[in-house]
Amino acid sequence: MNAPHTIAETALPSPTRAAMGQSHIHESARAQVAGAAHYIDDLPEVKGTLYAAPILSTVAHGTLNGVDATSALALPGVRGVVLASDVPGDKILAAFGHDEPVFALDSVQFVGQVIGLVVADSVMQARRAVRAVKLDLTPLPAVLTVQDALKAQNYVLPPVFVRRGDAAAGLAQSAHRLSGAFEVGGQEHFYLEGQIAYAMPLEQKQWWIYSSTQHPGEVQHWVAHALGLDNHAVKVECRRMGGGFGGKETQAGHLAVWAAVAANKLGRPIKLRLDRDEDFMVTGKRHPFAYEYDVGFDDTGRITGLKLQMAANCGFSADLSGPVADRAVFHADNAYYLSDVEIASYRCKTHTQSHTAFRGFGGPQGVIVIEAILGDIARALGRDAQDVRLANLYGKDASSGRNVTHYQMAVEDNILHELLPTLEQTSGYRQRQAEIAAWNAHNPVIKRGLAITPVKFGISFTATLFNQAGALVHVYTDGSVQVNHGGTEMGQGLHTKVAQIVADELGVPLHRVLVTASDTSKVPNASATAASSGTDLNGRAAQYAARNVRDNLASFVCGLDGCGAGAIRFAGGQVISPKTVRSFEEVVQAAYANRIQLWSDGFYRTPKIHYDKTTLTGRPFYYFSYGAACTEVAIDTLTGESRVLKVDILHDVGHSINPAIDIGQIEGGFVQGMGWLTTEQLVWNDKGYLATHAPSTYKIPATGDIPAHFKVHLWPEANREDNVGGSKAVGEPPFMLAISVYEALRNAVAAGRSGGDAAAPVVLMAPATAENVLKALGRLGG
Structure with a gap:
């Protein structure tokens, strides 16, 4: 095997070589640094442009009896109010589930639901006028937690069950058995450019929509549907977004529709840009998940039976919750063969924002549960978790009898048997484990933890038609x-x-x-x-x-x-x-x-892909991307504070088309995943109000959170499938490398617990805030 290479070895492109495989700078980099790269809010505005601001629901669930905009309309510069009655086409968005109104109709479903718009000559006039709108709302009981949704069987989509073998028999015959439950929170996308749309009516009922969207075709369809037009009458353009991360896959379409409906009513171009607080309140997040598991295993830690329940908090409507929850099911194995397994996936309806796509698209919520289970197994047996993970890996090929997933796809390109030991060696994992054990034995307050976790991530849309x-x-x-x-x-x-x-x-x-x-x-x-x-x-x-x-x-x-x-x-x-x-x-x-x-x-x-969406079996992915991260952390057992000390990554992007960009994506994905699992906590109060709706209360990772020791190497092997340039996808798989942070934190918590419970499962709710770390240590009430 050739040695993995780093960014330093490929940083300067050569004019005599082919463009692919070289680290050329991002095509907009110079313009972005100079402030010359245009985003939608930078575009010259057409004469007569007006500005909209949203009217938001103030209750989580209630009957909408009326909207009194008299005072708002009397304010200077206000040109009109736009409500559901002003939608000329279908008043329900053309979303997959057909379960979201353009504007609230006779009820509201979450705090922040858009009831309508105020349109004015300036942004500030519109926002001031919104505060003068009076809403007549009758509150109704609200379902705000996954547990309450499960009890009430409140779902946005029917539950899905996937089985292989006989999980009950496997559990009954297992030499050892563990059960547990934990939760992982959602995550705000926090793109630098907030949600925005600029709708311009043209001649003969034609439209030009500027949208900060990952899916211009869907925005075109949604706008046409709401306006009662054919798709060909609507043109959607997007030069670039200031970040998306999945938050602009479907939910950018809402703003485009709202702006277009307002422009249609007033006959003027309309710009609608949410400020940061509104964006938090209106738009969906990564789906929070709750898990329950019962696992059986042998003396080596190899899993011999697993029953797993995954409950996704989907919010008030389906959005993309179906495929997100499906991908969580597909990735509940991560890199490991499960012989006898039963997975139940519940798609729970709650009265919160409708959660949506986020980098990894359910994959992280699937991967983290099996990694947590293996970590608990290792503690129960007193074995190193790396050895337990190696024992459970998929086989290299069909001859192993362990290379078919629980959804019946053969794993034909498994490189983890080489990649994991390589990272173990280059990161000095075994020696560092011994050093950390010695440290923890002599330091009663600061405890350290180390973990290696792999990633096997399927590449393709699970909805085959999008490929x-x-x-x-x-x-x-x-x-x-x-x-x-x-x-x-x-x-x-x-x-x-x-x-x-x-x-x-x-x-x-x-x-x-x-x-x-x-x-x-x-x-x-x-x-x-x-x-x-x-x-x-x-x-x-x-x-x-x-x-x-x-x-x-x-x-x-x-x-x-x-x-x-x-x-x-x-x-x-x-x-x-x-x-x-x-x-x-x-x-x-x-x-x-x-x-x-x-x-x-x-x-x-994309060739080769097919699967039955009813049974979730087949080949949903063209290939898998692989990787692994070794992360060292420290926690303060008195305060619960934590810090990431060192990160070593070895990741598979095939033959890289642009190593600089790929390594940047790996670094960025890891840090974003680290934020999800450490500091980015979303808190809804008992009224369904999102209390963490601004940078003052919601903490994404900053430069000070990045360890000085942060090394990324690329695996040198080409994609074994016939992909462009021998490359592999890079956007989402690195996000899950950050699960090594969570597992390292759990190891540090285990070292810091008092008493004789070293073998017990570590129940650490994610994100691992200081409060949650103290709870896991047993120093705060649950």
Whole structure:
């Protein structure tokens, strides 16, 4: 095996090498640093633009008897109030579950539900006027916890059950058995650019919508549906987002619809931008989960039977809760073979914001439960958790008899048998475990913990129909290239990677390729940029489009030089035939003069995938991405405070298209996951009010939380499936590497507990705030 490489070894691109595999800077980096990269709030506004602010419900559940906007309408600059009665099309959003009103109708379902809008000449006039609107609400009983929803059988979607083998028999025959319960909280997306939309009515009932969205095609559909129009009348454009993380996959569509309905009523362009507090109150989060498990295992820690209940807090409507909860089921095994298993997945309805997509899309909520179970097994047996994890890994291939998941997909590309021991060695795991044990034996207050956890993450949309993409490539007569594809740029470097792919396909320098704004009028019916599949799908579609143009040029040159098309090479800005060498620009100009097509479309559909969404069995994923992290932490047993001391990561991105961007995604994903599990606590009070709705009360990781020792290496092996450039997805899998932080914290808690309970499960609710750490230590009441 070649040695893993780091960013330092690939930081400077070479002009003589292909664009792919080099660390080119993000295509917008210079503009972003200079403040010249435009987000929606930076765009010049059309004459006559008005501004909207939302009217929000003040109760978690209640009857909406009326809205009195008389006082608001009397204020200076106020132009109108927009309510459900002003929606010209369907008053229910065109969402998957068809269970969300555009504006509240006769009831409200959570504190912060949008009842309507006030529209005014300025943002501040609109926001001041909202405070003058009087709501007539009759409160009703509200369901606010998963436990209450389970008791009432209050679900947004029916429960799902997946079984393999005989879990009851496996448990009964197990040499050892444990049971437990714990919870993990949700997470606010906290994108730098909040939710925003700018709706402009055009001539003849046509619309131009600027939306900060991961899914322009869905925004187009939702707006058309609400306005009672055909999709072709609505154009949605997004040049870039200031972060998305899943929060702009569906819920950006709400703002676009609200703004469009207001613009339709008033006949003027409307901009709607939520401030940070409103964004917290209105939009959904990562789904909080509650778990109960009963596990059996042998003397080595190998699982011999498992019953698992996962209950997702979905909020008031379905949104994407179905596929999120499905992916949690798919990832409840993580990297481990479960022979006899029974999983129950409940999709609970509560009177809170409708929770939605978030980086990992249910995967983290699945992975964390099996990692916690294995950690508890290791403590019960007095074994090192790394050995227990190695004992439970999927086999390398079919000959092991342990390479088929509980949803009947074969694991054909398992590299963890090599990757985990490599990280164990390079991180000095065994030696550090001994050092930490010695430290903990002599330090009564500060306790340290260390853990290695792996990740096996399935890549593809679980909704098979979304695994398709389109792209356009235009070559202009000066040899410059423009690309448009169905993906969206939210800072993750998708446009940069697509440009690299196209540059290499045409053999031109990277600076000659420009990727333009995502636009529903160019590439129709595009899937969301999500599921870590942005480059896999759109990069391949763009590659195919560029290949079509290249083949046209190759055939033209063959006609000139009398050779076969396969003899023509495109590299270094040149077109090379057996007879002569021409510049790319020269060939393009000659081809144009001879009426050769210099643009093309490309289309890609992911191969091999299929599954039965009723039974959750089949092959939902094209391949798996792998990785592992070794994390060391310390806790103060008197205060409950914790700190991450060291992180070592070895992660699999196949043959990296852009190592700098990939390592940045790994670092960012890990830190975001660390925040989910340590500091980012969402607190709803007993009235359903989100008390943590601002940076003053909700803490994301800051620079001071990042350890000085933070090392990332890339696994050097190419993707074994035929993916673009031999690469693998990178956006979501690294998030789950941060579960090593949680497991290290639990190990530190175990070292800090008094009495003879070293073998007992550690019940640490996530996030591991100081309060929750003290509870796990037994120093605060539950």
